[in-house]
Amino acid sequence: MTQRQLERKADLVIIGGGMGGCAAALAACRLGKTVLLTEETARIGGQLTSQLVPPDEHPWIEQFGCTVTYRQFRHAVRRYYRDHLPLNARARSDERLNPGNGIVSRLCHDPRVALHVLEAMLFPYVHSGRLAILTGCRPIGAEVEGDRIRAVTVRAAQGNEYVCTGAYFLDATECGDLLALSGTEYVTGAESQRETGEPHAVPGPAEPQNMQGITYCFAAEYAEGEDHTIEKPERYEFWRQYQPSFWPDRLLSWTGVQPATLKPVRYSLFHEPGAFPLFHYRQISDPALYDPASGTVPKPVTIVNWPENDYWLGSVIDVSETERERHLQDAKQLSLSLLYWLQTEAPRSDGGCGYPGLRLRHDIAGTADGMAMYPYIRESRRIRAEFTVLEQHVSTEYRAGRPAEPFADSVGIGCYRIDLHPSTGGNNYIDISSLPFQIPLGSLLPVRMDNLLPACKNIGTTHITNGCYRLHPAEWNIGEAAGALAAYALDHGIAPRAVRSGPDHLAAYQRQLQQLGVELEWPSIYPV
Numbered sequence: 001m002t003q004r005q006l007e008r009k010a011d012l013v014i015i016g017g018g019m020g021g022c023a024a025a026l027a028a029c030r031l032g033k034t035v036l037l038t039e040e041t042a043r044i045g046g047q048l049t050s051q052l053v054p055p056d057e058h059p060w061i062e063q064f065g066c067t068v069t070y071r072q073f074r075h076a077v078r079r080y081y082r083d084h085l086p087l088n089a090r091a092r093s094d095e096r097l098n099p100g101n102g103i104v105s106r107l108c109h110d111p112r113v114a115l116h117v118l119e120a121m122l123f124p125y126v127h128s129g130r131l132a133i134l135t136g137c138r139p140i141g142a143e144v145e146g147d148r149i150r151a152v153t154v155r156a157a158q159g160n161e162y163v164c165t166g167a168y169f170l171d172a173t174e175c176g177d178l179l180a181l182s183g184t185e186y187v188t189g190a191e192s193q194r195e196t197g198e199p200h201a202v203p204g205p206a207e208p209q210n211m212q213g214i215t216y217c218f219a220a221e222y223a224e225g226e227d228h229t230i231e232k233p234e235r236y237e238f239w240r241q242y243q244p245s246f247w248p249d250r251l252l253s254w255t256g257v258q259p260a261t262l263k264p265v266r267y268s269l270f271h272e273p274g275a276f277p278l279f280h281y282r283q284i285s286d287p288a289l290y291d292p293a294s295g296t297v298p299k300p301v302t303i304v305n306w307p308e309n310d311y312w313l314g315s316v317i318d319v320s321e322t323e324r325e326r327h328l329q330d331a332k333q334l335s336l337s338l339l340y341w342l343q344t345e346a347p348r349s350d351g352g353c354g355y356p357g358l359r360l361r362h363d364i365a366g367t368a369d370g371m372a373m374y375p376y377i378r379e380s381r382r383i384r385a386e387f388t389v390l391e392q393h394v395s396t397e398y399r400a401g402r403p404a405e406p407f408a409d410s411v412g413i414g415c416y417r418i419d420l421h422p423s424t425g426g427n428n429y430i431d432i433s434s435l436p437f438q439i440p441l442g443s444l445l446p447v448r449m450d451n452l453l454p455a456c457k458n459i460g461t462t463h464i465t466n467g468c469y470r471l472h473p474a475e476w477n478i479g480e481a482a483g484a485l486a487a488y489a490l491d492h493g494i495a496p497r498a499v500r501s502g503p504d505h506l507a508a509y510q511r512q513l514q515q516l517g518v519e520l521e522w523p524s525i526y527p528v
Contacts, residue, residue: 005161010036012486013166015139015152018046020456020479021172022118026069027483029125036164038137038154041373047472048114050373052217052303054105054282055472058415066473067480068517076117077109086294100284108284142182147450149182168486172455175317176381184449185384188317190463198391198464200430210425212378213312216335216371217305219364228359229343235333236340246428252341256307259431272349278306309335315424332371385460387442396433407440409500410520411481414474418467434468436522441500444482450495455482484513
């Protein structure tokens with residue numbers, strides 16, 4: 001060990017503190033295991049916090065279709081607003097309070113509230129010493145012996161390195177980084193139809209570098225009559241004129257496409273006849289919910305995660321560090337250029353141009369440049385799994401009136417449309433109906449590695465089915481199932497794959513999941 005290296009040990013080492021990582025840590029701690037959770041950014045919570053993405057959820061989320069702990073998270077967010085912020089009486093009494101009244105979710109809220117709630121949920125285990133959390137730590141190496149990981153090294157921002165050892169290692173990174181570092185077999189990008197038989201897979205050879213675009217989200221408030229125009233971004237002239245071949249107008253315009261039909265659609269900033277109001281889409285702060293007498297009514301705030309700032313000019317996975325950094329910086333420039341266009345050139349309904357009252361909220365992002373700490377990654381490396389979920393298992397059209405494929409080894413459920421954003425291969429949206437689905441245990445089991453488990457959107461899905469398994473409640477459920485699986489395997493002295501292959505163990509593990517509050521199947525409902 002060098003002077004700059006420190007050893008850390010736990011039953012479970014979770015690399016990545018996103019939603020799946022947090023849920024995995026919570027499950028394993030509840031089952032009596034010690035856990036070390038590392039996170040590259042300064043915030044645990046992933047999509048909800050460091051990426052600034054309010055939860056995308058299915059229509060039944062208030063009644064069923066998620067784990068008990070995910071529901072506890074949702075209730076705690078609402079409780080935080082009621083207990084700590086000066087809501088008016090009507091908002092305070094609303095059992096289904098939507099803190100921002102955004103369109104995309106029934107729970108559009110400030111990412112800092114999500115961070116507070118997640119930390120509070122995990123703190124009893126931090127306090128007892130069962131859980132240790134290291135933020136600002138990026139994985140840089142893995143020591144592997146045969147089919148087992150012996151240690152993973154993470155590097156802190158200040159230069160210290162931690163050599164992390166444990167019985168099980170969970171990859172909850174946003175890009176599946178531990179898969180690559182450990183030599184675990186994985187897939188990226190778009191599979192071919194010849195390989196999967198999926199109707200919407202690419203017809204020719206597989207395209208490993210063809211992945212969904214990423215987005216650098218940011219928070220912006222609006223104050224009419226004020227001027228908060230930022231400095232002109234370096235790449236503004238490029239992005240100002242950029243028009244994709246598959247887009248009906250320039251990307252920085254009020255014209256886009258309807259994802260399911262690919263027909264042109266008109267956007268606006270605020271409510272206008274015949275246009276979709278982008279500000280209200282992911283609005284996380286609504287002044288109408290607050291008591292005017294409090295003196296602390298916030299301005300309206302939105303999260304800008306729109307079609308106009310999806311970046312697809314190159315992948316950030318399995319490329320050189322130089323290329324990765326170039327694409328990350330260009331994605332930031334796109335988002336900054338969108339903000340500058342909105343402030344200076346965007347056509348207004350009153351005949352003017354620009355909304356200079358838009359103010360970049362650096363404090364909400366927690367960064368100096370106002371961009372999210374980490375880009376919204378829609379598509380990760382995915383393990384080569386014992387079982388891979390295909391479009392044929394979940395597509396409404398393919399199933400032709402039948403439910404989604406039932407899985408006897410279910411470890412949870414989820415529901416979302418197959419929603420693929422424009423990709424680095426030059427493809428437009430793929431947005432098709434899917435059915436309420438189960439998460440099969442086989443999709444959490446690597447074909448070879450014995451003590452590594454995926455814990456977020458890096459399970460055995462395809463480029464197509466990732467589009468419906470990648471959203472917030474499903475990622476949480478995947479992480480919770482992975483944490484519980486590692487705990488079960490430890491308790492019984494068997495490998496995770498033996499849980500699936502042994503009927504008695506599978507039944508016992510599924511009972512344990514149900515005792516933790518994980519739903520394994522859907523009630524009879526209609527497809528979306």
